[in-house]
Amino acid sequence: MATFVDRVVLHLQAGNGGHGCASVHREKFKPLGGPDGGKGGHGGDITFVVDPAVHTLLDFHFHPHVKAENGKGGAGANRDGANGRGLILKVPDGTVVHSADGEVLADLVGIGATFDVARGGRGGRGNAALANSRRKAPGFAELGEPGEQVDVVLELKSVADVGLVGFPSAGKSSLIAVISAAKPKIADYPFTTLVPNLGVVQAGEHTFTVADVPGLIPGAATGKGLGLEFLRHIERCAVLVHVIDMATMDPGRDPLADIDALEAELAEYGGLADRPRLVALNKIDVPDGRDLAEIVRADVEAKGWPVYEISAATREGLQELKYAMAAAVVAHRAANPPPEPTRAIVRPKAVNDTGFLIEADADGGFTVHGEKPRRWVAQTNFDNDEAIGYLADRLARIGVEDALAKAGAVPGCPVRIGGREFDWQPSVYAGVEYVPGSRGGDTRLEESLNRASASQRLAARKARRVRFEDLAAGQSTPGAPAAAAEGVATVGASAAGADDADDAATDPDAL
Ligand SMILES: Nc1nc2c(ncn2[C@@H]2O[C@H](COP(=O)(O)OP(=O)(O)OP(=O)(O)O)[C@@H](O)[C@H]2O)c(=O)[nH]1
Numbered sequence: 001m002a003t004f005v006d007r008v009v010l011h012l013q014a015g016n017g018g019h020g021c022a023s024v025h026r027e028k029f030k031p032l033g034g035p036d037g038g039k040g041g042h043g044g045d046i047t048f049v050v051d052p053a054v055h056t057l058l059d060f061h062f063h064p065h066v067k068a069e070n071g072k073g074g075a076g077a078n079r080d081g082a083n084g085r086g087l088i089l090k091v092p093d094g095t096v097v098h099s100a101d102g103e104v105l106a107d108l109v110g111i112g113a114t115f116d117v118a119r120g121g122r123g124g125r126g127n128a129a130l131a132n133s134r135r136k137a138p139g140f141a142e143l144g145e146p147g148e149q150v151d152v153v154l155e156l157k158s159v160a161d162v163g164l165v166g167f168p169s170a171g172k173s174s175l176i177a178v179i180s181a182a183k184p185k186i187a188d189y190p191f192t193t194l195v196p197n198l199g200v201v202q203a204g205e206h207t208f209t210v211a212d213v214p215g216l217i218p219g220a221a222t223g224k225g226l227g228l229e230f231l232r233h234i235e236r237c238a239v240l241v242h243v244i245d246m247a248t249m250d251p252g253r254d255p256l257a258d259i260d261a262l263e264a265e266l267a268e269y270g271g272l273a274d275r276p277r278l279v280a281l282n283k284i285d286v287p288d289g290r291d292l293a294e295i296v297r298a299d300v301e302a303k304g305w306p307v308y309e310i311s312a313a314t315r316e317g318l319q320e321l322k323y324a325m326a327a328a329v330v331a332h333r334a335a336n337p338p339p340e341p342t343r344a345i346v347r348p349k350a351v352n353d354t355g356f357l358i359e360a361d362a363d364g365g366f367t368v369h370g371e372k373p374r375r376w377v378a379q380t381n382f383d384n385d386e387a388i389g390y391l392a393d394r395l396a397r398i399g400v401e402d403a404l405a406k407a408g409a410v411p412g413c414p415v416r417i418g419g420r421e422f423d424w425q426p427s428v429y430a431g432v433e434y435v436p437g438s439r440g441g442d443t444r445l446e447e448s449l450n451r452a453s454a455s456q457r458l459a460a461r462k463a464r465r466v467r468f469e470d471l472a473a474g475q476s477t478p479g480a481p482a483a484a485a486e487g488v489a490t491v492g493a494s495a496a497g498a499d500d501a502d503d504a505a506t507d508p509d510a511l
Pocket residue numbers: 166167168169170171172173174175185186187188189190191192193194213214215216282283284285286310311312313314
C-alpha cells in the first residue's frame with residue numbers, strides 16, 4: 001500500500017513577469033519612427049484544486065519545489081510577450097493550507113474547491129506604453145515583477161464518514177481490514193498504525209468510508225503517544241466507533257475504564273461531543289472475551305450508545321455493525337447536506353494599493369512600505385538612468401519625496417524600498433534642480449511667488465482691452481506700443497502655465 005503522507009512543506013514560486021522591451025520603430029526613410037517595444041507577459045499563478053482522484057499528499061512529498069512558468073519578454077514592433085502558463089496542483093479533499101508560521105490560509109473541502117496560493121508577477125510595460133506627450137521616445141522599459149514566492153504547509157485531515165477510536169492493539173486495523181478492501185498493517189504491538197488507513201465499506205445499498213487511525217492513550221489530547229495525529233483525523237468523521245478490547249491482559253484496564261479514558265481525550269480535544277457513537281466490543285472469540293462483553297453490555301448501553309459484540313478474527317457480528325454504521329452515516333448525511341465546495345477563497349493578505357507608509361529606521365534611514373512603491377522599484381532597471389528618473393518621478397508624484405522630507409530625511413540618508421537601498425537625493429533623479437534655500441524656505445517657492453498672481457494678470461488683461469478699445473476708437477496715445485508689448489509677454493507666460501497644468505493632468509504614469 002502506498003505510503004500515506006498527510007503533512008508536507010511546499011516551496012512555491014509563481015512565474016516572473018516578462019520584461020518590457022525598449023525598441024524604436026525603423027523604416028526606410030524613417031529612421032526614428034517612434035517607440036514600439038511591447039510589454040512582457042504575466043508570470044503563471046499557482047493554484048490548489050481538490051481532485052477526487054488524489055488521495056494523499058505523497059506526490060508533493062517527492063516534489064516539494066514547485067515553479068510556474070515565467071512570462072515571456074516583450075519585443076520590438078509592438079509584440080507583447082506570452083503569459084506564463086499557470087500551475088494547477090491537485091490536492092485531496094480535506095487539505096488544509098497553512099502559512100509557514102502556522103496561520104490557516106485555506107481549508108479545502110469539497111471536490112473542485114480552489115485556492116490561489118501564489119500569484120505570478122506582472123509583465124513590464126514596453127517603451128511604447130510608457131510614451132506620453134512629454135516623453136515621446138522613452139529609452140527604457142519596465143522590468144517584469146518577480147512572481148510571489150511562498151512556503152506553505154499542507155495538512156490532510158481525512159474526510160471519512162466513520163472513525164474508529166480505540167486503545168493501541170484493540171483491533172481497529174483488523175476491523176477495517178475485514179469490513180473493507182483496505183490492507184492495513186496489523187500486529188500485536190501497540191502503535192502499529194502510524195498513519196490513518198481509509199477503507200470503503202459497502203452495507204446493502206449504502207457506501208461509506210471508514211478511517212482507522214493510530215491508537216489513543218490517556219494524555220493524547222496534550223500530545224502523548226500519537227495522540228494529536230489521531231485526533232486530527234477523527235475531527236472530520238461524522239460517526240465515531242469505539243473499538244474496545246475484550247482480551248486485554250493489562251492490569252488496571254477494563255472495558256468501561258477504556259471507554260471513559262477515550263471519551264476524556266475526545267472531550268479535551270473538543271468539538272466532538274455531537275458525533276453519534278457506536279461501541280464495538282472486539283475479540284469475543286477469545287476465552288472469557290464473550291463473557292466479559294455480556295457483563296459490560298448493560299453498563300455501556302446505559303450511556304445511550306448501541307453496543308455490538310464482534311470478532312475481527314472470526315468475523316462474528318460484523319454484518320450488524322456494518323449496517324448500524326451505515327444507518328448512522330445515512331442519518332448524518334440527511335441532517336447535513338454535503339458542504340458546497342469553496343470556489344473563491346478571499347486571500348488573507350490585505351493588498352494596500354492606495355498609499356504608502358514611512359518608517360524611521362534605527363540607523364537614521366527610512367523604509368518606505370506600500371504596494372505601489374514596492375512594485376515600482378521591482379519594475380525599475382537600475383542600469384538605465386532614464387528608468388531611475390522615471391521611478392523618482394513616480395515616487396515624487398504620490399508624495400513619497402515630500403513625506404520623507406517631512407519625516408526628517410536629509411540628503412544622503414539611506415532610504416529602503418522593496419528590499420533595495422537608496423541614498424536619498426531629493427528631486428535630483430527627477431531632473432529638477434534642487435537649490436536648498438534658507439531654513440524653512442525654498443527658492444523654487446520664492447520664484448513662483450514673484451510671478452504675477454491671477455488677479456494681477458486679470459487686471460493687466462482688462463487694462464490691455466481698454467487700450468485696444470481706445471486704439472479702435474482712433475485715440476492713439478504715446479504709451480500704446482509699450483503696453484501692447486507688455487500684453488504679449490503676459491499672454492505668453494500664462495500659456496506656459498496652462499501647459500504645465502495639462503501635462504500633470506494627462507500624465508498616464510500617475511497610474
Ligand atoms: N483473537 C483476536 N485477536 C484480534 C482480533 N482483532 C485483532 N486482533 C489482534 O490484535 C492485535 C492488534 O490488532 P490491530 O488491528 O493491529 O490493532 P490496532 O487497534 O489497529 O492497534 P494500533 O494500530 O497499534 O493502534 C493483532 O495481533 C490482531 O491479530 C479479534 O477479533 N480476535
